[in-house]
Amino acid sequence: MSAAASTIAHEVPPQAGPRAFLHRLRQGDEIAHLLTLTFAAVILLLTSMLVYELWRNSHLSRTQFGWAFFWTKVWDPNFDDFGAAPFIYGTLVTSAVALVLAVPLGLASAIFLSELAPRNVSDVISFLIDLLAAVPSVIYGLLGIFIVVPLMRTTIGPLLINTVGNLPYLGALFRGPNYGVGFLTAGIVLAIMVVPFIISVSREVLLTVPREQREAAMALGATRWESTWQVVVPWARTGIMGSIFLALARALGETMAVTMVIGNAAAIKASLLSPGDTIASTIANQFTEATGDLYLSSLIELGLVLFLITFILNGLARILIVATERGGGRPA
Amino acid sequence: MKKALLVVWLMMLTLALSMALTAPRAAAQGGTVNINAAGATFPYPIYSKWFDVYHQAHPNVQINYQSIGSGGGIRQLQAGTVDFGASDGPMTDDQLAQSKFKILHFPTVLGAVVPTYNIAGVSGELNFTQKALAGIYLGTISKWNDPEIAKANPGVNLPSSDIVVVHRSDGSGTSYIWTDFLAKVSDDWKNKVGKAATSVNWPVGLGGKGNEGVTGLVKQTPNAIGYIELIYAVQNNIPYGKVQNAAGKFVKADLAGVTAAAAADAKSIPDDFRVSITNAPGPKVYPISSFTWLLIPAQIQDAAKRDAIRDFLKWMLTDGQKFNEGLTYAQLPKEVIARETRAISLIQ
Numbered sequence: 001m002s003a004a005a006s007t008i009a010h011e012v013p014p015q016a017g018p019r020a021f022l023h024r025l026r027q028g029d030e031i032a033h034l035l036t037l038t039f040a041a042v043i044l045l046l047t048s049m050l051v052y053e054l055w056r057n058s059h060l061s062r063t064q065f066g067w068a069f070f071w072t073k074v075w076d077p078n079f080d081d082f083g084a085a086p087f088i089y090g091t092l093v094t095s096a097v098a099l100v101l102a103v104p105l106g107l108a109s110a111i112f113l114s115e116l117a118p119r120n121v122s123d124v125i126s127f128l129i130d131l132l133a134a135v136p137s138v139i140y141g142l143l144g145i146f147i148v149v150p151l152m153r154t155t156i157g158p159l160l161i162n163t164v165g166n167l168p169y170l171g172a173l174f175r176g177p178n179y180g181v182g183f184l185t186a187g188i189v190l191a192i193m194v195v196p197f198i199i200s201v202s203r204e205v206l207l208t209v210p211r212e213q214r215e216a217a218m219a220l221g222a223t224r225w226e227s228t229w230q231v232v233v234p235w236a237r238t239g240i241m242g243s244i245f246l247a248l249a250r251a252l253g254e255t256m257a258v259t260m261v262i263g264n265a266a267a268i269k270a271s272l273l274s275p276g277d278t279i280a281s282t283i284a285n286q287f288t289e290a291t292g293d294l295y296l297s298s299l300i301e302l303g304l305v306l307f308l309i310t311f312i313l314n315g316l317a318r319i320l321i322v323a324t325e326r327g328g329g330r331p332a
Numbered sequence: 333m334k335k336a337l338l339v340v341w342l343m344m345l346t347l348a349l350s351m352a353l354t355a356p357r358a359a360a361q362g363g364t365v366n367i368n369a370a371g372a373t374f375p376y377p378i379y380s381k382w383f384d385v386y387h388q389a390h391p392n393v394q395i396n397y398q399s400i401g402s403g404g405g406i407r408q409l410q411a412g413t414v415d416f417g418a419s420d421g422p423m424t425d426d427q428l429a430q431s432k433f434k435i436l437h438f439p440t441v442l443g444a445v446v447p448t449y450n451i452a453g454v455s456g457e458l459n460f461t462q463k464a465l466a467g468i469y470l471g472t473i474s475k476w477n478d479p480e481i482a483k484a485n486p487g488v489n490l491p492s493s494d495i496v497v498v499h500r501s502d503g504s505g506t507s508y509i510w511t512d513f514l515a516k517v518s519d520d521w522k523n524k525v526g527k528a529a530t531s532v533n534w535p536v537g538l539g540g541k542g543n544e545g546v547t548g549l550v551k552q553t554p555n556a557i558g559y560i561e562l563i564y565a566v567q568n569n570i571p572y573g574k575v576q577n578a579a580g581k582f583v584k585a586d587l588a589g590v591t592a593a594a595a596a597d598a599k600s601i602p603d604d605f606r607v608s609i610t611n612a613p614g615p616k617v618y619p620i621s622s623f624t625w626l627l628i629p630a631q632i633q634d635a636a637k638r639d640a641i642r643d644f645l646k647w648m649l650t651d652g653q654k655f656n657e658g659l660t661y662a663q664l665p666k667e668v669i670a671r672e673t674r675a676i677s678l679i680q
Contacts, residue, residue: 260545
């Protein structure tokens with residue numbers, strides 16, 4: 001084939017298709033195009049295969065329970081009765097707690113590092129923060145067991161119960177027996193785990209804001225803080241939101257550290273101090289010993305549900321970003 | 333063009349050479365029997381010891397064991413991806429019916445599960461009646477000074493605090509033995525929670541991952557109770573309580589008591605060895621113990637593999653059992669060994 005093409009190429013005038021194609025091929029353009037296209041397609045293929053496999057293998061559970069799988073509160077392998085509600089609840093609550101704690105902390109640190117700290121201090125701290133992002137999750141789990149759990153049981157838990165616990169409405173979140181393990185503990189450990197992502201990415205984004213933006217704000221008489229909060233942060237907010245959603249994705253899927261500190265009870269309780277469970281930790285806990293077909297199928301459907309949650313939240317994130325961009329502030 | 337030809341020629345040469353070099357070695361390996369197995373994690377330490385020692389005595393037999401859990405072991409055996417499986421609970425009738433081929437159960441060692449606790453001000457060994465353990469895990473007994481616990485422990489100053497119940501969060505053979513016992517001694521348990529299982533819908537409590545997770549939670553949390561494998565408790569010097577057996581005696585778990593439990597039930601063990609020995613009769617019996625099984629296909633096509641597996645089973649039932657106590661597993665009783673030895677001939 002290529003031999004035939006090259007003979008034709010020699011006979012036909014230079015402008016013709018094959019000749020031009022060969023020229024581009026030699027330049028590397030076509031190869032690069034094909035290669036990158038293939039790799040991009042592989043990613044798409046992998047994702048769709050993942051969804052397909054989850055969908056196919058959860059067939060038994062989907063036909064048995066239908067949509068009720070989402071709101072059934074029982075998870076009983078002994079009587080083959082499965083519902084995802086406690087785990088969906090646990091996943092969303094722990095991730096929400098993690099973001100509530102991590103976003104202010106991460107954003108404030110990123111602003112300090114990019115805007116206020118001397119450049120060399122900022123670089124050293126950023127390097128250490130990037131290291132934190134690479135620590136394996138089981139290490140964070142151990143940190144949780146040895147430091148956060150005892151602290152929650154002896155100090156933070158009782159303090160919350162005696163203060164916030166007495167308030168109307170909000171108090172319901174901090175009541176009941178306090179074991180040290182539970183939603184709040186898992187949320188705190190998750191927050192510690194995702195903060196480096198928020199700081200690291202947000203700082204990079206804040207650093208890319210053009211110097212002229214800051215200078216213009218200052219020229220108009222803004223203080224340093226006003227320039228940072230009203231000009232620099234809005235300019236970078238798409239990137240900052242990106243960092244938050246990256247953190248959310250990690251919190252949703254985290255398995256090991258959560259299993260070690262959440263208490264592993266399939267229950268929906270209002271109090272953040274009570275034990276719960278998440279989708280990822282349930283799959284990790286029960287997959288190896290799941291003997292029944294329906295049991296296994298339900299665990300796989302849990303995986304599908306987690307995928308769906310991530311998908312929906314990512315979609316919402318996109319919509320949020322588009323909406324805020326339309327709101328003005330940053331030029332398109 | 334010439335360069336490309338040269339490259340192709342060189343590649344072919346390397347390929348030919350490598351084939352020529354490996355061919356004799358492959359022929360020499362023809363005598364090696366590679367057997368793949370997968371399953372239970374609880375007996376993994378003794379299995380890996382056995383397979384290693386057996387390989388040293390029989391260099392041509394190599395058994396690879398993946399401790400992926402009983403559920404995984406059963407599934408892989410049914411799918412035919414392993415030569416034999418291993419499980420902490422016997423396969424159910426449904427599971428056997430679903431399998432495309434007949435599967436035999438061979439008990440290998442015995443394990444036991446013990447209650448461990450952490451109560452402020454109580455340092456001695458506590459006695460647990462069968463009703464007390466079932467009540468605590470059902471949530472109907474929620475205080476340490478409940479009369480059901482107090483009556484078995486005269487002279488012990490039990491606090492009035494709430495009991496914090498700890499169970500396994502991961503599916504496990506330990507939970508299987510524990511729930512098997514609770515289901516046998518309590519009708520309430522049987523009706524509400526169900527039969528023995530590696531994971532159940534726990535009425536109360538917190539979950540810890542693995543023996544170490546349960547131990548950690550019990551040690552950290554005041555007024556907690558949990559259950560762990562006897563081996564784990566012995567190896568880590570974790571104090572544990574006595575449990576009332578079917579004869580009404582309070583027995584502290586040890587290897588002899590566990591073997592006694594199996595021996596007490598030896599006559600009633602069915603021919604397929606699928607039996608639960610929790611709450612076995614006899615005054616010396618420790619009531620929360622169980623066999624763990626190898627799952628072996630009744631028909632093995634490959635003659636070399638069949639001979640190797642049969643020979644390994646014979647060795648496991650004789651010389652292999654001597655390694656048990658060193659690794660704190662209880663030995664099989666003589667009657668069971670004799671019956672298993674006869675059953676080996678069923679593997680065709």
